[in-house]
Amino acid sequence: MTTTGTTKARPHTTGRGGTTSIPARWRIVGWIVLTTALVLFGLGLTLRTLLMADVDRTANADVVQELDEFRTFAREGVDPTTAEPFDSPERMLRLYLGRQIPASHEVHLGMDDARVFAVDRSGGDPGPYDLAADSDVVNAIRESAAPSGIADTPAGPVRWGKVTIDGGDSTFVIAVFTAPERAEVDATMRVFAWGSLAGLALTALLGYLVAGQILAPVREVRQVAEGIQESDLTRRVPVHGRDDISQLAMTFNAMLDRIEAAYDTQRRFVDDAGHELRTPITVIRGHLETMDPAEDPATRAETMRLVDSELDRMSRIVTDLLTIAKAERPDFVKSRTVDAAELLLDIESQAQQLGDRRWELVEIAEGEAVLDPQRVTQAVLQLATNAVSHTEPGGRVRLGSRWIENRLVISVTDDGPGVKSEDAERIFRRFDRGGDGTGAAGGAGLGLSIVTAIAGAHGGTVTLDSIPGDGATFAVDLPAGSPTGSPAPSFDGVDAVDRTQESQS
Incomplete structure (x- = not known):
């Protein structure tokens, strides 16, 4: 019996404990639109409040202006038609109202304790409403102890102010309707709202396009990750810019x-x-x-x-x-400061155990070097092992080290058959051995590869100097810092230090 398994898709995570299936592109657009909408809403609310306050402030200023003009006229107390004082407050009010031109949505009234005897609404009374005929509003204004106020009417709120003529019961009243200006403000805000909606739509479109452009490298990363297979790891994400x-x-x-x-x-x-x-x-x-x-x-x-x-x-x-x-790991080499002369002496001491050969020190570099002594010893001993395998018992193997500027070069020279020119590069590759002329003595063909890996891990190289039939010199060239001492004298020929007896013992 066969069973079919199901694989659950892992949800997109948005943070600690949160999940979402909304693509990042839409989340970016959503946050942009939401932020813009909140800003526009706050701006619209503030703008409407300021415009409404300006309407009330303008209405109050109109009321105060008309009342000041009437007080000035009343203080003069002279009828311009007769050049005599007014014979009655009612005459004064009728004459004053007859000479005034109310502003838009203003009404001027002249009244006493019993009636409204003069009305001027040439500036335009809002709608069919007649303030002078509304006894409830007129009586509320007449009976109010305050010199000004706001009254509610079927045509909307009205701001009023009044001045009572001294020595009489006649009163001048100015009323300003604010509903038309408020309606204009509301119309302006509707235009603002529609414009804001259009702006939000344009912001969403631009945000969608810009977010897509910004997230394009992320999509390329995802596509490359999806396209990577175990047998093909060569795909890379194109890099554009420096963001x-x-x-x-x-x-x-x-x-x-x-x-x-x-x-x-x-x-x-x-x-x-x-x-x-x-x-x-x-x-x-x-x-x-x-x-x-x-x-x-x-x-x-x-x-x-x-x-x-x-x-x-x-x-x-x-x-x-x-x-x-x-060798390809970063911690393969653990460099420290060592004495170059002591390092070579230690290597030569260990090399004597590799075979019955004439071990000679031909040159010793003195001073301190920064390298991994264990790895360098391993590499040089591998070269020494290679020299032993290519020489006969009693053959001559020379070890030496010297400074070349700030590089430490440690060499191993044998008197074997040497290396053919066609084998000079191939023998450093893994599992490649020299031809018949090299005197190869078996092995896996990994020794020189190990030496190359150790030198490369130090940032150095391995060199070969050989003449077929006249031996070979392998050298490890390492960037080991500037020497703090001077090279020791070079030993060569009969003056070289012969270690044959020591190795035999």
Whole structure:
């Protein structure tokens, strides 16, 4: 019976404990529109409040102006038609109202305790409403102890002011209707609201386009991430400009570089291990399959010796492969300040154990160097091992070190058959060995690769100087800082320090 599994899609996260399925582009547009809408709403509310306050302020100013003009006229108290004082307050009010032209939506009234005897609304009374005929509003104004106020009418609020003539019961009243101006303000705000909606729509459109342009590199990152496969890690995100999104793309590309390098290292390790371990495994299996339990102990011992030898070779191959794989890690080299002379002496002391050879120190660089002594020792001993494998017992192997400007060069010279020119580059590659003329003595072909990896991790190089039939000189050239001392005298020929007896002991 087969079962079909389902895969749950992981929701987009928006923060701690929050999830959303809204694309980032729309979230950006939403926040832009919301912020703009709040700003426009606040601006519209403030604008309407200011315009309404201006309407009330203008109405109050009109009331105060008309009342001041009437008081001035009343203080003079002279009828301009007769040049005599007014004979009655009513005459004064009628004459004054007859000479005035009320502003728009203003009404001037002359009244006594019983009636409204004069009305001037030539400026335009709002609608069909007649303030003089509304006894409730007129009586409220007449009976009010305040000189001014606001009254509610069917035509909207009206701001009024009054002046009572001295020595009489006649009163001058000015009333200003504010509803028409308020209606104009409302009309203005409707235009503002429609304009704001159009602006919000345009903002949303531009925000959508700009957000898409800004997020384009992010989409490219996602598309590249989706297109990356285990067998193809070469795709990269195009980088345009120097903004934050470009920095994100550069960081993502750098991460892909590290992943690709790690994958290549792993793949090379697996390929190399499979390639090189296949032979010893086959040999071991063949010996074990052909071993007869009834055969004599000597034969079984020889078989086990061969198996043990192959296992040792497998162990060396794995160790070498791990060293090469670790060489690409940032912590492979742990540099510190060491004495260059002591380093070479330590290397020469360990090299004597590699074989019965004439070990000679031909040059010693003095001073302090900044490098990883363990890795450098490993590299030089590998060159010494290579020299031993290419020379006969009793052969001559020379070690030396010297400063070249601020670089420390440690060399190993043998008197073996040398390296052919066609093999000079190939022997530094993994699993490549020299031809018949090099005197190669087996091995996995990883020794010089390890030396190259260690030198490269220090920022240095490995050099070869060889004449076929006249030996070879391998040198590790390392940027080790400026020397603090001077080189020791060079020893060569019969004056060289001969370590043959020490190695034999």
